Amino acid sequence: MGSLNMRETIITREQVANPRTHYGDAKASTRHFITQRVTGLINVVFLGFLLFIVVRLAGQDRADMVGVIGNGFIGIPFAVLIGIVAVHMRNGMRDTLEDYLHGRMYSLAMMLNTLFCLIVGLAAIGAIVKIVFWG
Amino acid sequence: MSVRARPTSPHLQIYRWTITMAMSILHRMTGIANYAGMALLAIWLIAAAMGQEPLMALNFIYGSWFGQIVLFGFSWSLVHHMCGGLRHWVWDFAAMMEPGQREAMAWATIAASVVITLLIWTVFVWAA
Numbered sequence: 001m002g003s004l005n006m007r008e009t010i011i012t013r014e015q016v017a018n019p020r021t022h023y024g025d026a027k028a029s030t031r032h033f034i035t036q037r038v039t040g041l042i043n044v045v046f047l048g049f050l051l052f053i054v055v056r057l058a059g060q061d062r063a064d065m066v067g068v069i070g071n072g073f074i075g076i077p078f079a080v081l082i083g084i085v086a087v088h089m090r091n092g093m094r095d096t097l098e099d100y101l102h103g104r105m106y107s108l109a110m111m112l113n114t115l116f117c118l119i120v121g122l123a124a125i126g127a128i129v130k131i132v133f134w135g
Numbered sequence: 136m137s138v139r140a141r142p143t144s145p146h147l148q149i150y151r152w153t154i155t156m157a158m159s160i161l162h163r164m165t166g167i168a169n170y171a172g173m174a175l176l177a178i179w180l181i182a183a184a185m186g187q188e189p190l191m192a193l194n195f196i197y198g199s200w201f202g203q204i205v206l207f208g209f210s211w212s213l214v215h216h217m218c219g220g221l222r223h224w225v226w227d228f229a230a231m232m233e234p235g236q237r238e239a240m241a242w243a244t245i246a247a248s249v250v251i252t253l254l255i256w257t258v259f260v261w262a263a
Contacts, residue, residue: 011142037227040220047217050176055259059198062190065183082176089173092166102140116170120177127180 032091039088046081053078066135075132079125086121090114158241162219165212172209210255215248 015021053074057065069075093113101109150156175197182193196202222240225231231240 011140016142037224041224043220044217047213050213051255051259059194062183062187065190069180069183082173085173089170093170096163096167099141120173124173124177124180127177127184130184131180 032094036088036091036095039084039091042081042084043088046085049074049078049081066131069128069131070135072132075128079128079132082124082128083121086117089120090117093117154238154241154245158219158222158244161215161245162223165216165219168209168212169216172212175205175209207252207256211248211252214251214255215244218244218248218251 011023016023053068056068069078090113094110097106097109097113179193179197182189197206222244225240226237231237
């Protein structure tokens with residue numbers, strides 16, 4: 001990745017400033033920005049839930065965990081909030097990857113990013129759903 | 136989403152450190168830490184869903200001194216990222232951007248994250 005000819009074309013200030021160049025993707029970037037703000041704000045609620053659950057259940061037996069998380073009014077919102085966190089994670093990591101990787105390396109890293117967020121999100125949600133409906 | 140190369144800035148070393156720059160870097164670092172840390176939450180929930188034995192084994196690891204240090208760091212990272220996010224949220228309204236104001240907000244971010252984290256651990260862990 002280091003050699004100069006591997007670099008993509010140098011972007012000038014004029015190119016970024018000129019709307020005719022359509023630098024970047026206006027629609028996708030705006031959606032990305034808004035998604036990150038909205039999910040981020042909802043994550044404040046997630047943090048409250050997480051604090052409540054960890055304080056109540058850290059180091060506790062399975063029966064205690066089923067007693068709290070198994071309550072659908074706690075478990076289901078918590079599962080939904082974890083899904084929103086996963087979206088925020090993927091979006092945020094995308095910002096980081098875009099800054100340092102380009103071209104195919106970026107695509108590969110982005111695929112791994114999606115995979116990680118999907119696995120973490122689905123695993124946590126699946127575990128909660130199992131506890132809520134099957135104990 | 137655009138995958139064109141972003142314009143890169145000179146390396147960190149040439150800049151004089153400012154508090155806003157430090158908080159910007161910390162926001163990204165805590166974001167990455169939270170990204171990894173969410174796996175710890177998922178593993179805990181999976182262990183609880185699986186059964187008493189796996190849960191007890193995991194509680195032993197999370198409850199060890201090493202586990203507690205990691206969880207303390209994770210909790211601070213979450214709180215710091217939240218404070219940083221709220222600061223960005225204020226900036227999105229083009230408020231608190233003047234010289235002095237933005238530095239005050241940056242200092243408030245680190246102060247709040249440390250105080251809130253210590254408060255959580257004091258009230259719910261050490262004093263409980």
